[in-house]
Amino acid sequence: MKMVTYAQAVRSALIEEMDRDPSVVVLGEDVGTYGGVFTATRSLLERYGADRVIDTPISEAAIAGAAVGMAMCGLRPVAEIMYEDFVTISLDQLVNNAAKMHYMFDGMVCVPLVLRTQCGSGRGSAAQHSQSLESWFAHVPGLIVIMPSTPNDARGLLKSAIRNDNPVIFIEHKMLYFTKGPDTGSECLPIGKADVKRVGSDITVIATSWMVGRALEAAELAAHEGVSVEVIDPRTLRPFDTETVLASVRKTRRAVIVHEAVRFCGIGAEISAIITENLFHELDMPVKRLCGSDVPIPYSAALEPHVVPTVEDIHSAVTAPT
Amino acid sequence: MQINAELSLSMYEDLLRCRYVEEKSLELFTEGLTPGRMHPYIGEEAIAVGTAAAMKPGDLAVSTHRGGAHLVALKADIVRVFAEYMGRATGYSAGRGGPMHISVPEIGFLCTNGIVGSGIPIAVGAAMACRRTSPEKVVICFFGDGAANTGSFHEGLNMAGIWKLPVVFVCENNGYAETLPVGKGIAVQNVSSRAAGYGISGVTIDGNDVEAVYAEMSDAIRRAREGGGASLVEAKTYRIGQHFSGESNHYRTEGEVQTWKQRDPILLFREKLLERGLAVLSDLSDLEDAVRDAVEQAVRVAKDARFPDPETALRGVYRDAQTLGTGTP
Numbered sequence: 001m002k003m004v005t006y007a008q009a010v011r012s013a014l015i016e017e018m019d020r021d022p023s024v025v026v027l028g029e030d031v032g033t034y035g036g037v038f039t040a041t042r043s044l045l046e047r048y049g050a051d052r053v054i055d056t057p058i059s060e061a062a063i064a065g066a067a068v069g070m071a072m073c074g075l076r077p078v079a080e081i082m083y084e085d086f087v088t089i090s091l092d093q094l095v096n097n098a099a100k101m102h103y104m105f106d107g108m109v110c111v112p113l114v115l116r117t118q119c120g121s122g123r124g125s126a127a128q129h130s131q132s133l134e135s136w137f138a139h140v141p142g143l144i145v146i147m148p149s150t151p152n153d154a155r156g157l158l159k160s161a162i163r164n165d166n167p168v169i170f171i172e173h174k175m176l177y178f179t180k181g182p183d184t185g186s187e188c189l190p191i192g193k194a195d196v197k198r199v200g201s202d203i204t205v206i207a208t209s210w211m212v213g214r215a216l217e218a219a220e221l222a223a224h225e226g227v228s229v230e231v232i233d234p235r236t237l238r239p240f241d242t243e244t245v246l247a248s249v250r251k252t253r254r255a256v257i258v259h260e261a262v263r264f265c266g267i268g269a270e271i272s273a274i275i276t277e278n279l280f281h282e283l284d285m286p287v288k289r290l291c292g293s294d295v296p297i298p299y300s301a302a303l304e305p306h307v308v309p310t311v312e313d314i315h316s317a318v319t320a321p322t
Numbered sequence: 323m324q325i326n327a328e329l330s331l332s333m334y335e336d337l338l339r340c341r342y343v344e345e346k347s348l349e350l351f352t353e354g355l356t357p358g359r360m361h362p363y364i365g366e367e368a369i370a371v372g373t374a375a376a377m378k379p380g381d382l383a384v385s386t387h388r389g390g391a392h393l394v395a396l397k398a399d400i401v402r403v404f405a406e407y408m409g410r411a412t413g414y415s416a417g418r419g420g421p422m423h424i425s426v427p428e429i430g431f432l433c434t435n436g437i438v439g440s441g442i443p444i445a446v447g448a449a450m451a452c453r454r455t456s457p458e459k460v461v462i463c464f465f466g467d468g469a470a471n472t473g474s475f476h477e478g479l480n481m482a483g484i485w486k487l488p489v490v491f492v493c494e495n496n497g498y499a500e501t502l503p504v505g506k507g508i509a510v511q512n513v514s515s516r517a518a519g520y521g522i523s524g525v526t527i528d529g530n531d532v533e534a535v536y537a538e539m540s541d542a543i544r545r546a547r548e549g550g551g552a553s554l555v556e557a558k559t560y561r562i563g564q565h566f567s568g569e570s571n572h573y574r575t576e577g578e579v580q581t582w583k584q585r586d587p588i589l590l591f592r593e594k595l596l597e598r599g600l601a602v603l604s605d606l607s608d609l610e611d612a613v614r615d616a617v618e619q620a621v622r623v624a625k626d627a628r629f630p631d632p633e634t635a636l637r638g639v640y641r642d643a644q645t646l647g648t649g650t651p
Contacts, residue, residue, distance in 0.1 A: 056481070065477075069446060070448070073452065073455070093440065105419060105433070108415070
């Protein structure tokens with residue numbers, strides 16, 4: 001099977017959707033001539049022209065706002081915000097306008113925009129270029145929040161996101177862009193559907209984005225010790241695939257949640273509540289969360305890895321679960 | 323600029339309709355019939371009416387929290403406007419939005435907006451879409467002097483400048499950003515002077531002169547339609563009404579309000595119509611009565627409208643929610 005990088009998968013999705021639908025346009029900082037700082041929009045400008053691949057000034061509020069206006073008027077904009085940290089500047093448009101228009105205008109308007117961004121630590125980018133803010137978006141009714149962990153998921157879910165009539169926050173990860181994975185050539189993948197990345201029977205690990213790979217490594221180590229770990233990647237945080245997660249935990253009776261974002265009010269708190277509210281009497285142990293430490297991401301290579309869950313952390317949690 | 327009799331009378335009628343709708347909405351608030359507060363446009367009507375008269379069918383408008391008169395001037399159904407103000411099922415947003423959240427796509431009215439400045443980038447995006455799919459259209463973006471101090475203003479006007487977009491920014495400078503006098507919030511005399519920094523045309527006009535608004539907006543819209551790019555038209559006016567209904571007025575003097583009432587745009591235009599012999603007093607009185615009656619009738623119909631079923635509050639967050647996988651959105 002053909003292997004592609006995550007960045008190539010994102011680019012393929014953009015190309016396939018832009019070929020398919022002339023209303024799809026891409027805008028953002030350095031997306032055109034430069035081709036995107038993580039190469040995801042490379043050569044799109046040559047392919048589709050400056051009408052559809054728009055290099056913008058450093059204006060995150062207006063990039064998001066222009067995307068809202070375009071989406072209200074029949075285009076399907078894919079706006080890129082280079083770092084998730086910068087989405088803080090776009091929030092008015094996403095939270096007050098994009099998320100609410102369909103509801104507050106009683107369905108008279110829909111806002112089919114995709115906001116692509118990338119999150120997370122791992123590159124010494126420090127506190128203002130490394131955050132994981134997915135729970136901010138997941139907290140807002142009206143937004144869809146997607147966090148793919150593999151090239152194939154990135155491609156299939158980005159295609160679905162572009163075709164979807166609702167605003168989608170599509171969160172890539174800076175440490176995944178140059179990881180490789182099989183390209184199944186699949187068409188759209190369903191939004192709101194979790195993926196069981198590894199089947200197991202003793203304990204369920206629910207992990208997101210970069211942490212999915214670490215969870216799979218930990219599961220492999222645990223397997224050698226006779227512990228069978230099921231690894232679930234929700235892929236979409238809102239809407240959340242409650243069914244798949246509950247089915248797994250009903251089977252394993254144990255759940256560990258792993259994410260890079262800080263613990264307090266992280267998405268793990270919500271997932272833990274979903275499991276506990278539904279399966280309280282069936283659990284063999286309290287739901288456990290492994291999360292980023294409650295600190296800004298530090299710069300030094302001696303510090304940065306220390307504040308994010310490691311393979312060892314996950315391995316310990318699944319092999320000595322109580 | 324002097325304009326023909328037919329357009330003059332039609333603009334006069336629109337001015338009246340805007341005024342009466344605003345007055346009526348304040349009465350509804352006082353009667354306790356609106357769940358939320360109104361942001362009256364009284365005193366500023368010449369801007370909405372002169373602009374609407376300069377627009378062509380198909381042109382788009384982005385409005386503000388003070389958007390009632392924009393809707394009326396663009397010929398929204400005032401029964402549905404009143405119904406929305408009162409939270410009724412027949413309102414434009416079925417009672418979900420209220421005055422700050424109304425969209426009427428069939429008349430090109432994209433949205434009112436409760437966040438100051440937030441509509442500016444939306445208008446920019448709408449203009450980008452128009453350029454791509456319907457280049458004959460122009461986008462009108464209303465906002466106040468307060469919005470001119472937001473980051474959205476800077477980012478939006480800059481984009482409109484670099485891409486020469488078909489958008490006309492209409493700054494309704496009504497003297498106060500909520501309660502802050504414009505002179506304390508803006509260091510330059512005219513907001514329009516900022517246009518130079520974005521490479522777009524900028525002009526300041528008398529916003530209480532409906533003909534001046536019509537003339538300037540006609541020029542700016544024509545330039546935008548012909549590919550000449552964006553403009554910033556600053557229309558200076560005065561908010562005779564409160565920032566919001568029920569607000570205390572202690573941040574300005576009664577004398578100041580009275581002075582501006584002498585320059586009421588409707589009275590000014592009425593005098594002109596009579597002076598020029600475009601109408602006689604009885605014609606105007608008849609028109610005033612007729613418009614007032616129509617507004618009263620619309621309120622009566624809206625008052626009789628049913629409230630939305632409470633269950634509808636839980637619906638419609640997503641388009642096609644059932645297709646969103648197995649999860650609960």
